[in-house]
Amino acid sequence: MIKTAKTFSRRATLTGIAAGAATLPLWARYTNAQTAEPLKLGFQVHRTGIGSAYGRWYGRTTDAAVKVINDAGGINGRMVEVIAEDDGTDPRRGAEVLEKFANQHGCELAFGTLFSHVVIGSAPRAGELKLPYFVVSEGHHVASGMLNRYTLQPGITDVKSQVKAMAPYVANNLGKKVTMIFPDFAFGHDHRDFFTAAIEEQGGEVLEQIAIPPAETSFTKYFPKIPRETEVVYHVMVGPAVLTFVKELGEFFGPSRPAMFGFIDSLEAVDLASSGLEFLEGTYFWEGMCRDVQPDQSEHDKFYRAAVGVDARGASVSDPSDMSTYGHMFGCWETLHVIKDGMEAAGYAGPGDRSKLIEAVEAMSALPESRAHPQGDKIFNGKTHQVFGHQNISRVENGKLVRVHRTSIEDTLYPDQVDYTTQPF
């Protein structure tokens, strides 16, 4: 024992600890310094922060899509490996995460971001890093021209096209005199501006625009502003108070009410058959993809549901109370399939082919309905880097969303606002 004591002097041990402490930050540098055999795709996911509820289902859909792709032989013969990094639903962290993908993890590209402010905060860094950045955000920021050639949105349509496509159905079936209720910030203003223009094109008019302060949690005092002659109430409330909004609106109108139209964004992941939401019965919602199985369900939707683990009501097969974000999450699945097709068309071998990958995706146009595109066929606009597709309007019947209209793709188109292909790489 005495010998041992001499061998390990306290000073030597402390020196060891200090040396260990000094090298600890360096250990991280060797993280994932493995062979580049699999094709690494960086998944910028909202694991924490305000986007985490969406992040969970975006994650499940991504895992399912990667499994399907790998089971079929991967991409260009290489297995796909997803490296998920949490962006905290934070733009600065989002940019850091892209840097890690490019410089630390050896990822070929980044994909999967939903929240607009994270996309807008990260995209410039993607451009500097020359890292292809495939977002699944719905935001109009890609097609508006405010981003760069490295940012693409081929898996989900943007809000401008969605809103525009709603106007013909609303005007022809629900009524031409519309009152809009929306939260008083950019998200609500987009709806206000896009829809007001679109309904006027259809010969309708917006009687009143009721902007609700974002911090509001009680809404009854705003409802008397709804004009009596209103035929349709268009509502796009979001945030924790959305259920309160729906309940109070129901109490305000009672049984006789105008037609109600909203975006499912407000109620994604919420079971419409929940008690307290009875008022939604008979109201209409935009859905990117129908959460309840429809009578004409395609073989592709069936395959997609089974792969992700979602039942006929849009809930998790392992827990019927766990409602998915079905209206949006297909975007991750379709984006990964576009990446696969793009890489195969470009003969993608490694980071040196990143610009070829972008050119290959820019060259895409018609994306036929298939297992790769279970939401339906689409048209990709290479100039604006934005995809366009069918939109759905569903009516709540017995707590289920029953589709009453599917728009044409033409209904969703608007003139190009940018041509990214003219920008150099």
Add this chain to the structure above:
Amino acid sequence: MRFLWIVVVVLCLAGQAQAHAGDQGFVLLLPTDIYIWSGVASVVLTVILLAVLPDRAGAALFRPVRLWRWHGSGLRHWTSGGAALFLVLLVWAGLYGSRDPLVNPLPLVVWTVWWVILVSLQGVVMDHWRWTNPFTGPGALMAHLTGERAPLRYPRALGYAPGMVGFVAFAGFLLADIAPADPARLAVVVGLYWLISLAGLCLFGPRWLVRAECVTMLMRSFARMAIVGRHRGRLALGLPGWQLLARRPMPMGGAIFALLLLAVGSFDGLNETFWWLGVLGLNPLEFPGRSAVVGPTLAGLCLSVAGLLLIFVACTWLGLIMAQARGRLALAVRVFAPAILPIALGYHIAHYITSFLVDGQYALAALSDPLNQGADLLGLGQYSVSTGFLNVAGQVRAIWLTQAGAVVIGHVIAIILAHVLALRLVADARGAVLSQVPLAVFMVGYTFFGLWLLAAPRGF
């Protein structure tokens, strides 16, 4: 215990008032106003009962039930060594494992298993930190190997300050850092902290752990609230707080540390509310992310700490004046501050129940497959984490009432504890009651604040 039953019954009755349909959305549909006032009424009722009941009634509640003889176990250095080894493996996993914070075991063990579960168990059940801390085992091994004692004396002038600063820094990392759950970032922070603490232990001896190592200080504080403990050589059970009464008053540093726990716990919750985001001038529906609020969050944290210390000392001072017992402020703060520990513990449990229910599932999955290679060590099978229960009205109400119950029970115990302590400090019963009036008002107000926090809309 009678008070606890009153609280439980009042809350259950209030719970039946209305039923409605995920998480925040469903909470806002609950009749939380009724629940909040029921909770506040329970605490007020406790204050009134204490004023009219005989003096011995309060103290009798905290008399422990002594069980069999127990001298502790010599295994604690071994289990602590095991915990240290586990920590090293976790840090390794943090550096080399999955980058996903909900897959990598390090963030899940640190933020869910330790910060939520182990801290709560420490406060409610027993002082397990004697066995589960990763410091004393390696420290004992080092002393055994070198045969030497700590070469330096811990500077007396430092007192508990390093531990306090450390705890506020920890809270700053938890609340203000932009990615405290990032596996590699957390691995570096945890690894460095462990090594520095171990070095402190080697250099200054065990005193380092109880005065400068904030995690041990946190755990030792909450241990005083545990139901199970040792009493005169026997294992004993008692109402949370009995161990506090069975010991001498805490030193001033320990008392202030207890107040820090409550201040941090209160701000951890307040910083998510629409109200706080409004103070910062942010749109609560479009929270810009943590990176935009690092400075304000740190400022809010420091203000909460300073504010709570000031209010508490002012209430204690005022109480002494009312009881005509001036000149004993320092002793009174040392005596009364630990009485707020049950409130801090109640807040901790209430604030983290939901994340425990969700992230606990991820932690289970990660421990079953620590290297993310498809292993199933715990036999969970095909496992999908579900948050469905946050979208079912009845379950959201049950969770909310459990949270509210933790807050109210914490306050009720704190009030009784403070009353018993006052009787010790101020000899006559009337003086003891008067000395408690400002603190009782403070605690009733804090009950309202705590329940309001649970019901308030949050921006993230």
